Amino acid sequence: MNTRIVFIGAGPAGVSAVETLRLHDRHSSVIMLSTEPYPPYSPPAMVDHFITGSGAHLWRGTDWPIHMEVDYRPGVVAAAVRPESHQVQLGNGQAIEYDQLVIATGSRLHAPLEGVDLPGIYNFKSLSAAEALIGRVKSGQARTALIVGAGFIGMEIALLLCELGVKVVQIEMLDQVMPAMLDAHTAAFALQAMRQRGVDVRLNTKAQAFVGNGDATGVQLESGEVLEADILIAATGVRPNLDFLAGSEIAHRWGVTVDDRLRTSIPDIYAAGDCIETSDRLTGDIYVHAILPNAIEQGKVVALNLLGYDTVYEGAERMNSLKHLGLPIIAVGLKQGDEVLRARVDGGWRTLYLQENRLLGFQLIGDIRAAGALRTLLNRHEDIRRIKDRMLEPTFGQGSLVWQAIVSYP
Numbered sequence: 001m002n003t004r005i006v007f008i009g010a011g012p013a014g015v016s017a018v019e020t021l022r023l024h025d026r027h028s029s030v031i032m033l034s035t036e037p038y039p040p041y042s043p044p045a046m047v048d049h050f051i052t053g054s055g056a057h058l059w060r061g062t063d064w065p066i067h068m069e070v071d072y073r074p075g076v077v078a079a080a081v082r083p084e085s086h087q088v089q090l091g092n093g094q095a096i097e098y099d100q101l102v103i104a105t106g107s108r109l110h111a112p113l114e115g116v117d118l119p120g121i122y123n124f125k126s127l128s129a130a131e132a133l134i135g136r137v138k139s140g141q142a143r144t145a146l147i148v149g150a151g152f153i154g155m156e157i158a159l160l161l162c163e164l165g166v167k168v169v170q171i172e173m174l175d176q177v178m179p180a181m182l183d184a185h186t187a188a189f190a191l192q193a194m195r196q197r198g199v200d201v202r203l204n205t206k207a208q209a210f211v212g213n214g215d216a217t218g219v220q221l222e223s224g225e226v227l228e229a230d231i232l233i234a235a236t237g238v239r240p241n242l243d244f245l246a247g248s249e250i251a252h253r254w255g256v257t258v259d260d261r262l263r264t265s266i267p268d269i270y271a272a273g274d275c276i277e278t279s280d281r282l283t284g285d286i287y288v289h290a291i292l293p294n295a296i297e298q299g300k301v302v303a304l305n306l307l308g309y310d311t312v313y314e315g316a317e318r319m320n321s322l323k324h325l326g327l328p329i330i331a332v333g334l335k336q337g338d339e340v341l342r343a344r345v346d347g348g349w350r351t352l353y354l355q356e357n358r359l360l361g362f363q364l365i366g367d368i369r370a371a372g373a374l375r376t377l378l379n380r381h382e383d384i385r386r387i388k389d390r391m392l393e394p395t396f397g398q399g400s401l402v403w404q405a406i407v408s409y410p
């Protein structure tokens, strides 16, 4: 009898797992559930989709389930997992059986603010949520917007709304934009570019509650002041979608707990993507690393283990980029070290963070072509003392053969 593999979630982690599986196995029967009413899509492409109207990068292909021979079930929610009977309980009251299960439920908005359940608060965490927000803008009902949070999703929404002609105020409780990833130098650049684009970014401004009589109409700040706007958007962070695990004995904390093969605490159940806690490949810290490249890589590792190739996950990366600022920005790894190298490169900046002659992190503004080479040096923990000076040169990393020769030369 064919093995039946059930995937809960059709985001990049689930999609990458199925595509890897199908490279080796066309026999297993695969069922994939998604709360979304759409075929699989790529969340990072949503902003471009709404700016250009093109779905070219958004969709994995409406015929993806056919190509992949997947029984794809959009709009079907997993309500509970019953490992003792190898069953997933669905929101519609039915149950499906599995031989192997993959949890790839991703993340949702995390907004620990009073009044967040009032109607009229929008977010951009899924295509459904984004459609509701953009639908309101396109119907002419939202000329002004207030965004709470200047992390990378908040920044992307602000730039998109500006592009659509909305007057945007964005508040951030800390003293810089994208505080989790950008160093103060790069963040100052991003802030200046945001303001030049017309976004009214206010730092050191903490929201306390969404307020309104019926629908939400404004945000009360810690100072007591209330800011109002036609449309209110929460971009305060994300948290794993794990409600359906309550009472299942599948170990989880902030995210699902997995081992280095991405197996959960229960046999035959794997997990990948924004819903899991994994170790950071640089520091070994365990936490949820909610970015696309990690989700894709974890999906591959899960598939290989399902296939029986004993495959270790090497750990998650820290990385983020901003595409819609007018000048590209990319930040990788840590923003600290015992040595900091910084130089102007072709009108932008390159900052490198080193520890004992090893690259710990880097931030590039403008010309980001060195990112690939730098990322490889970082992940390989290369001793870079002989090439340190050259790493700030504009041409460094542009021609992989050249830098590989430099690095591997004894």
Ligand SMILES: Cc1cc2nc3c(=O)[nH]c(=O)nc-3n(C[C@H](O)[C@H](O)[C@H](O)COP(=O)(O)OP(=O)(O)OC[C@H]3O[C@@H](n4cnc5c(N)ncnc54)[C@H](O)[C@@H]3O)c2cc1C
Residues within 6 Å of the ligand: 008, 009, 010, 011, 012, 013, 014, 033, 034, 035, 036, 042, 043, 044, 045, 046, 047, 076, 077, 078, 079, 104, 105, 106, 107, 124, 125, 126, 153, 156, 241, 244, 272, 273, 274, 275, 290, 291, 292, 293, 295, 319, 320, 321
């Ligand atoms: C606007 C935006 C821009 C981004 N830009 C970038 C970027 O530039 N670079 C980057 O690295 N990352 C970016 N990210 C983050 C990246 O999109 C995520 O890390 C990635 O999507 C995680 O993939 P995933 O499959 O784990 O989860 P998700 O993409 O969240 O997918 C989860 C899937 O699970 C389904 N699901 C959830 N709960 C259930 C349930 N109970 N039953 C059934 N199905 C369920 C959902 O419907 C969905 O199909 C961005 C995210 C957003 C929102």
